[in-house]
Structure formats: C-alpha cells, structure tokens
Amino acid sequence: MLRALKEDLLHDVKSKELRVIVISAEGPVFCSGHDLKELSTQDDVKHHTEVFEVCAEVMTLIQRLPVPVIAKVNGLATAAGCQLVASCDIAVASEKSRFATPGVNIGLFCSTPAVALGRSLPRKVALEMLFTGEPLSAHEALMHGLVSKVVPEDKLEEETMRISRKICESSKSVLALGKATFYRQMAQDLDTAYKITSQVMVDNLTLRDGQEGIEAFIQKRKPVWSHAQDKKK
Amino acid sequence: MLRALKEDLLHDVKSKELRVIVISAEGPVFCSGHDLKELSTQDDVKHHTEVFEVCAEVMTLIQRLPVPVIAKVNGLATAAGCQLVASCDIAVASEKSRFATPGVNIGLFCSTPAVALGRSLPRKVALEMLFTGEPLSAHEALMHGLVSKVVPEDKLEEETMRISRKICESSKSVLALGKATFYRQMAQDLDTAYKITSQVMVDNLTLRDGQEGIEAFIQKRKPVWSHAQDKKK
Amino acid sequence: MLRALKEDLLHDVKSKELRVIVISAEGPVFCSGHDLKELSTQDDVKHHTEVFEVCAEVMTLIQRLPVPVIAKVNGLATAAGCQLVASCDIAVASEKSRFATPGVNIGLFCSTPAVALGRSLPRKVALEMLFTGEPLSAHEALMHGLVSKVVPEDKLEEETMRISRKICESSKSVLALGKATFYRQMAQDLDTAYKITSQVMVDNLTLRDGQEGIEAFIQKRKPVWSHAQDKKK
Numbered sequence: 056m057l058r059a060l061k062e063d064l065l066h067d068v069k070s071k072e073l074r075v076i077v078i079s080a081e082g083p084v085f086c087s088g089h090d091l092k093e094l095s096t097q098d099d100v101k102h103h104t105e106v107f108e109v110c111a112e113v114m115t116l117i118q119r120l121p122v123p124v125i126a127k128v129n130g131l132a133t134a135a136g137c138q139l140v141a142s143c144d145i146a147v148a149s150e151k152s153r154f155a156t157p158g159v160n161i162g163l164f165c166s167t168p169a170v171a172l173g174r175s176l177p178r179k180v181a182l183e184m185l186f187t188g189e190p191l192s193a194h195e196a197l198m199h200g201l202v203s204k205v206v207p208e209d210k211l212e213e214e215t216m217r218i219s220r221k222i223c224e225s226s227k228s229v230l231a232l233g234k235a236t237f238y239r240q241m242a243q244d245l246d247t248a249y250k251i252t253s254q255v256m257v258d259n260l261t262l263r264d265g266q267e268g269i270e271a272f273i274q275k276r277k278p279v280w281s282h283a284q285d286k287k288k
Numbered sequence: 289m290l291r292a293l294k295e296d297l298l299h300d301v302k303s304k305e306l307r308v309i310v311i312s313a314e315g316p317v318f319c320s321g322h323d324l325k326e327l328s329t330q331d332d333v334k335h336h337t338e339v340f341e342v343c344a345e346v347m348t349l350i351q352r353l354p355v356p357v358i359a360k361v362n363g364l365a366t367a368a369g370c371q372l373v374a375s376c377d378i379a380v381a382s383e384k385s386r387f388a389t390p391g392v393n394i395g396l397f398c399s400t401p402a403v404a405l406g407r408s409l410p411r412k413v414a415l416e417m418l419f420t421g422e423p424l425s426a427h428e429a430l431m432h433g434l435v436s437k438v439v440p441e442d443k444l445e446e447e448t449m450r451i452s453r454k455i456c457e458s459s460k461s462v463l464a465l466g467k468a469t470f471y472r473q474m475a476q477d478l479d480t481a482y483k484i485t486s487q488v489m490v491d492n493l494t495l496r497d498g499q500e501g502i503e504a505f506i507q508k509r510k511p512v513w514s515h516a517q518d519k520k521k
Numbered sequence: 522m523l524r525a526l527k528e529d530l531l532h533d534v535k536s537k538e539l540r541v542i543v544i545s546a547e548g549p550v551f552c553s554g555h556d557l558k559e560l561s562t563q564d565d566v567k568h569h570t571e572v573f574e575v576c577a578e579v580m581t582l583i584q585r586l587p588v589p590v591i592a593k594v595n596g597l598a599t600a601a602g603c604q605l606v607a608s609c610d611i612a613v614a615s616e617k618s619r620f621a622t623p624g625v626n627i628g629l630f631c632s633t634p635a636v637a638l639g640r641s642l643p644r645k646v647a648l649e650m651l652f653t654g655e656p657l658s659a660h661e662a663l664m665h666g667l668v669s670k671v672v673p674e675d676k677l678e679e680e681t682m683r684i685s686r687k688i689c690e691s692s693k694s695v696l697a698l699g700k701a702t703f704y705r706q707m708a709q710d711l712d713t714a715y716k717i718t719s720q721v722m723v724d725n726l727t728l729r730d731g732q733e734g735i736e737a738f739i740q741k742r743k744p745v746w747s748h749a750q751d752k753k754k
Contacts (some may be wrong), residue, residue, distance in 0.1 A: 111485075145648055160457075161504070179434070187454040203646050218653055228590045237647075247639070249636055256632055271627070333726075336723045395731045399698075403715055411641060414703075431664060
C-alpha cells in the first residue's frame, strides 16, 4: 500500500499537466494506518524496519514533490493515516472527520505519527492525543492547525476542487520554487531564512513566468504561464 | 516549595503503580510563582541564581519523567505558575481559569516563564502576555494551545480523572518510551526525527507489551500489560 | 518606503520617552507590499537584490528594537504587508481586516513573507495562503496566531491605546531586556534557553528598576521607574 502510494505520488511528477495532488479515500475511513498483521511476526525485525522506513519515505516525499499535496478527509484518520494528513501541505476536512493516534491501545505508541503531529499541533494537544488515543473533532483539528479548512460534508468535494482550481491558475514552476523554498527556509534560523528567500525572490523574478506575471499585472492583462523552469532571456 | 515539588514528582517514579501525575491546587489560585520576598535581598545574587536554577530543573524534569504529567487548573496561574502549566504534558482547565505573566508590573520580566510560553503559544500571544501582564481566559488558552482541554468547573475533576484513567489503561513501558521519544525527536530536523522514531517503533514492537498488544488485537481480546521494560523472548 | 520605515523605527530609539511603537495606516489597505514596478525592470538584478535585502533588514529590525512594536491593522494586509504584521511583536486587528499572500497570482511566490508567516501560523494554514493567494479573515488570523487580538473597527484605536498605555506603565529597561531575551532564547534548545533566562532573571533583579519593583511590591506602593539600564548600587 505504501509502495503503491509512493508510486502514485511520483506518477507523471515532471509533466506540466500535473499541477496538484489530492489524496482522498472511499468509505467512512480516510486511512487507519499500518496493517497490524504486518507488524506481528515476532522475529521479523528486518521486515518491521522496512515498513517504517518506507512509511517515513512516503511522508517526507510529500514535502519534496514540486506540486501542492492536499488531503481531502471525510471520516476517520488514525495512526499513520493521521500522520498522512499532518504530512500534506494542505488539508480540507468534512465536519464529521476525526483524527486520532490510538497506538497506545495496542501497546504501540504512535512515535512516527508523532513526528508529523508534533510539527502540526500545539504540543499539549498532540501529547493528549498520543497518551489517550482519543480523537480530535474536525473543528478542534482546524482550531489547532492540523487541517487548514473544515466544511460540511456535502461541500467537501466542491471546496477541495475550488482550492485545486485556484492552484492550477498559477505557474507550476513558480509554485515548485515556492514550495521547495518554504520547507528549506523553515529549517533555518531567521537571518539565514531571509538570506535564502531574498535570493529566491530575485531568482523567481528572472523566471520566464516571474517576468510574465509582473508584465501582465502592469499591462492589466491575464498572464499566460509557460510553466517552464527556464529563465527569461 | 520548588524542592518539595521536585521530590513529589520523583516520588515512586519507578514503581509500576505510578502511571500518571496530576498537579492541582486548592483555593482560587493554581500557582502564582515565586515568593517575591525570596528575590528581594539586594546582594544575594547567589541565592537568586539558585532559585532560578531549581525552578528550571523542576520545569524540565516534568518532560523527563516516564509518566504523563497533567496540570489540573481551576483558577489563576501566573508567572512561574503559568510556566508550570505550560511545562506539563497535558493541561485541563476549568472555564474560570486564567493565565498571566505579570512580572513587568514589578519590574521583573517573566523571562524564564517565557521559555515555556514561547514554546506553547503563538509568538504574538506570548509577547502580548509578557509585555502587558494581562491574562488569557481559559478559552483563549485553549484556542492558542496553552491548555489541551477546557471544561466547566463542576466537570474539572471528572474530566481530569477520565483522561488519567484512559492513560492507566495503557502499558507504562510503552508510554514511557513514547514520551521520551516525543521530546527527543521534537528537537531534531524532520529526517533525523523519522530516523529516530522508525527505530523506536521497531524497538516498541519487541517490547513484551508491544507484542502482547498486537497479539491481543489480532485475537480480539483485551491485552494484559506487564508494564515491564524487558523485551519479549 | 522601506528606508523611510526603517528610519522611523530607529527614530529616537534610545530616548527614555520612546516606549512603544505602533505601525498603522490610513485608508482601507494596511499595506500591500512591494511596488511591483520596482520589480519589473528585466535586467536589474542588483536593484531587486537590494529591495529584498532592505525588506528583510526592516522585518528583522523590528525584533531587535528595545521597545514593543504593535501592528494596528484596519483593512487589507497583503504580501510584504502581511509579512510586516507577522513580524511585529503584537498585532491588533479590526474585524474587517484580512491577510493574504497573493504573489502566486503575479508569478512571484511570497517566499520572503513566508519566512514570517511560517513562524506565525500553523504550516498548513500558511501553505494554503501561499499556494492559493486567498485571504484569512481577522478571526481566522486570531485563531491561528497571526494576530494577538481582534476587535470591532470602532474599538481598534481604543484597544491599541489601552495595550500601549499598559506597556508604558512598565520600565523601559526591563521590557528591553525581556524582549531581547525572548527572541534570543527562542532560537535555542530548552536547556540552553533555561540557562540563558535563569541568568537574565538574576541580572534583571540587579537592575535599578528590578529592585525598585520588588521593593514597591513588598512596601505596597506604586513603583517609580528610572527606565535606566544601570544597576542598583
């Protein structure tokens, strides 16, 4: 499953046509994490190690992709499923959605999900979830920053598509540069972050789509994006 | 007082019977921080240094304890008392509770409380508290992540006990491993955090209670925890 | 404009009379960021570099000033204007205010604003703003920590003045020490942060205004601040 997800995430990633990825599910569960049967074989430490390595690879891959990744959640997201939501760039959830890390119930603390949760939620909220296994409601998830938008269930498709379409109105190369820079600068102190991003702003302006955007703005017309990564000659 | 609190926190810490610590208070004040008379003797820099060192020791000890520490707040938490709430793993507050760092009023900026506040609250909220000394309401504290739950005063005991009982249903050794790992990985970058936690997940599975939990889940029965730190043979 | 703002921020900064800075605007827009015409000249990489360097200088200067800086927002704050709000110590906004980073619309990702946004907002909220260019409402900005207070438009002046007056009741030297220490310790790990701040608490107590504050408290009288940085003899 993790390997299939990884392959799907990487599918056509360099195509100009791929502009945004939406991760969604069918049925009442968004994702409930690892198949516990895979984790039960007592001696197979090697297999367990591989499972968690591939999992971490998929979660960090999301941030490395050149397009925005949206989690569209309509139901329960638990354990590595909750980690998946936390690892996306944007998350839109229906009001009935819930988020939990119930590993403690089966003696397996959600330590890998905690990496993503601890970076998406206030520490106390994350720890109460991890220590008790109890779910956050969609509105609590929004208040605390685990998701970026909550809508009624019958508006979930519409809102996700609205955000996706808005993203598709922009230049792919500009978004790719912006996303990569965002994660890069967040790992730095303030002064280094500004040094990196000031240079990126100048680079962005030399992109074909950077110049096209500003020219179009000044000429009061709609920009025509090339989505290309090359610089304006 | 700080020394007594430290001793209480460490009391029976290795006992299998100790599974959760709740810090609460009697009367309308949860904790109002340092005794200012202790800080007034003009020349006694040595004593002042000791006071703040012991204080920092107690605050950081909370995160190092192998069991979850819950602040149960029913009233006013100010200065080092507000720092104490911010330093706990979980905080449950009654609706009437308030949180403030009023050191500026007496010419002593709450710089040590600011360490805990700055890591629990959005920066602007923390700075407005620190610069003005004015209190957050319980609901503001929840919205901004300083506490993880707010309930009416007459439900405070019930809710705190409910969370505590939920914690007691889990394996002590699993929670201890999870808590220690949480704070350890939070100090690292994303890739290092995943390296650490992927290994911890594998280690968790080899714990006696790790295997018991998964076996019980597959056999659809209640797990019987040993709470022991040894590995399944 | 950035140079004028920088000069204004530094004006009289050492005067005992300067105790708080409020950044506000006239008209329906708080600040809409860079003048795009300045960024369009195709070859002038040198000028672009300078623009973003001065911008970063102003944004980080705010945190280095010895007095609290309040953004008083009544309207739209976009791009570098949104960054300016995020960079202040405190932000008070009217209910009609909105906050956006719409650089993607003109092919220039708001990468420098993202530095300040990523440190003021949950990551998903920041990324949804950056990827879509769509605005946060004032209440969303409060919920997510971008501003520290939201009031009706007709209370904005009153609330900003109330906070400012509260700040003016404190000692300038104590606030200056507290502010500098806050930003310094936030860049450190927990143990180092406590080492730094424990020492600062002891130093604060030796300040003339530190001793005056505690003496006044014990003598149950109003403190009389010197605002001086020297130590009590």
